[in-house]
Amino acid sequence: MVAERAPVKAASKILLVLLSLVTTGAAHVGSPDVYYEDHAGPYPLSVVVRMPLVVPGVAVIEVRSLSDNLKSIQVVPTRIQGEGSKFAPVPDVAERASDDPKLFRAHLWIMMRGAWKVQITADGEKGKGELSVPLAAAPGNSLALQGPLKWLLTGLMAVLVIGLVGIAGAAVREGMSDPATAPVPSSKRRSARRVMICTALLVIAVLAAGKFWWNWEAASTAQAAYTVPRVVTSLSASNTLLLRLQRTDSGRWAERIQLDDLIPDHGHLMHLFLIRFPDMDRMYHLHPHQDSAGQFSQNMPALEPGRYKVFADVVHATGFPETQTAEITLPETHEGTLQGDDSFATGISLLSKIQNTNVTYLEDGGRIIWLDSNVFVPPREPVKLHFRVEDASGKPATDLEPYMGMAGHLILISSDGTVFAHLHPNGSPPMAAVQLANGTGMADHAGHNIPSEISFPYGFPKAGLYRIFVQFKRAGRIETGVFNVSIVQAIDN
Ligand SMILES: [Cu+2]
Structure with a gap:
């Protein structure tokens, strides 16, 4: 048994590492860093x-x-x-x-x-x-062990088991024999067979106990893991979107996740993003009203019909941010208007063959330009997404105002919907959590001049095609720039 222990330990370490690879993150979706x-x-x-x-x-x-x-x-x-x-x-x-x-x-x-x-x-x-x-x-789901490695480890285990049974048999059969004596007497062969059967049964029992222990560990790990909660959504007859947040099982966390402890993040308890999939050609940024703990409602503006992905951003009083997700098919409606800080944006389809450019033209003739749209950025590399807002004459815009207290808001989504992030000019953590962590109030940009060039620090979590919606407020109007970016894995030489 001693010979078997070391490789088994090593194998179980590899298993632990592989099984615990993460697929989700908490704040945002799929973007934990x-x-x-x-x-x-x-x-x-x-x-x-x-x-x-x-x-x-x-x-x-x-x-x-x-x-x-x-x-x-x-x-x-x-x-x-x-x-x-x-x-x-x-x-x-x-x-x-x-x-x-x-x-x-x-x-x-x-x-x-x-x-x-x-x-x-x-x-x-x-x-x-x-x-x-x-x-x-809040590490997310574990991944199952990948095929080839699973078979390799199973094969190695089989070799060890067969080897161990063989060694036990040989020890009884030939261990005490004089090197020159042959053949081995049949009584020794019989007892060797008995020992081999017993050893095999013992090893099977040990493996079964190991599997039981493993399943038990895996189940308790899975219980404490974080899966992105699914907000329950429905559209009422009066064109009101109803949202019911789900509570994560957080029994073994540092603090439990409650639904009655939400705090405002730049002035709203929830920032709701509806993005038409898979084209991402329509985006609504809304701020539902909290009716009771975890229950929200939103009077919908006039709607373009289609299948929408729903991302609901909230921050708990503990400073823990969550993005709850859903999908909903919405009908075409003509009633209703955007209220307050709500906004709506259109872009060309992400699937369109027409190349999306680094310029979004605004209604008044102004433009939002993504200045570094052509830089090569490998996944997880820190970058600054840098934009300039120009007025109709092509000069840097001088009429920028804070939009919900911030110089700008940036929402990015991967084409498969597995990554969603909501950024601000100082980065990826939600402002409400930043304020709690630093014991400060909301930075007051009122009366401050907002520069025409604004950047957002980030690192794309994985390779793929992303759509970016970047929002600014100019003279009371909310403007949205819509861009695409392809993140490519760097090839090591
Ligand atoms: Cu924001």
């Missing part, structure tokens, strides 16, 4: 957090200094809210990358599912500065 830009006191920083594939697991924090006067970076993970947020462990010193003096890297353990923040302390010529970046630790 965090991209964020802000100031820690006097120091502008760009932060990327690679979330662990399993929890407990290690998050990789990459902090890039956007100035020259930074000496050191310390990082520590804590809860966003509650008792846990008051007792931060001793911070880790991030290591400066040997090939890039402005890049600092640290590895942090995330011990439980739920809302976390990484507290960053920057130190340099201008003293110390702090910044907290919210994280949603």
Whole structure:
């Protein structure tokens, strides 16, 4: 048995790693990593957090200094809210990358599912500065073991079992024989056969016990895993869209997910996006009313008929953000208008052969231009999606206003609908979670001049075709730029 143990241990380690690969993330959909830009006191920083594939697991924090006067970076993970947020462990010193003096890297353990923040302390010529970046630790479904590897491991196990039975038999049959004696007496052959049968039965029993243990572990892991909840949607006769949020089973999380604890994120409890699939040629950005805990309703504007994917963004009081999803077929209606912050956008079909350009023409003759639409970006590489708004005369627009308190909002969806993200000029975490993590209020852009060039830090989670809707407000009108981007896996030489 001793000989068997080491390879079995190694194999079960491989199994554990493979079975725990993630397919979903919490905030947004299919986009678990965090991209964020802000100031820690006097120091502008760009932060990327690679979330662990399993929890407990290690998050990789990459902090890039956007100035020259930074000496050191310390990082520590804590809860966003509650008792846990008051007792931060001793911070880790991030290591400066040997090939890039402005890049600092640290590895942090995330011990439980739920809302976390990484507290960053920057130190340099201008003293110390702090910044907290919210994280949603909620690894999703496990993947099944892939075919070829499964057969390889099964084959190796069979070899081990046959080998073990053979060794046991040979030990009884020939172990005590003189090397020169032959043939082996038949009494020894008989007892060798008996020992081989017993060994085989014993090994089968051990394997069965192992399988039982494995299934039990897998079931309990699956129970704590996060699957993107499906919001239940229906359209009433009066053209009202009814939405019922689902509660995730969060019994083993750092805090339970409730439905009666939603907090406003840039002024609304829910940001609802309806995107006509698969063309993505129509997009509604709406703000349903909360009727009771988890129950929302939205008076629909005049509708273009079709099959829509539904993405409902909410943030819990714990700082944990969720995007709940659904699909609904909506009929054509002519009644109803857009209210308040609601908006509607059209674009050419994602499936159209006509090339979508890097310019969206606006009704008043102005344009939204995606400035870096042709840069090559491999998956998970930090990028800044950079746009310029121009007026009818081609000059930088001077009439930009905050749209729900922000300079701009960007929504991106992969062509298969498995990735959905809602970004702002400082990155991917929801503003409500950023405010909770930093103990600050909503940044007030009122009266501020919003520049005509606005960028959004992000990293596309995987290769594929994406559609981008980027929204700005100009002189009271909400304008949407519609763009496509193909993310291609880099080929290593
Ligand atoms: Cu937004």
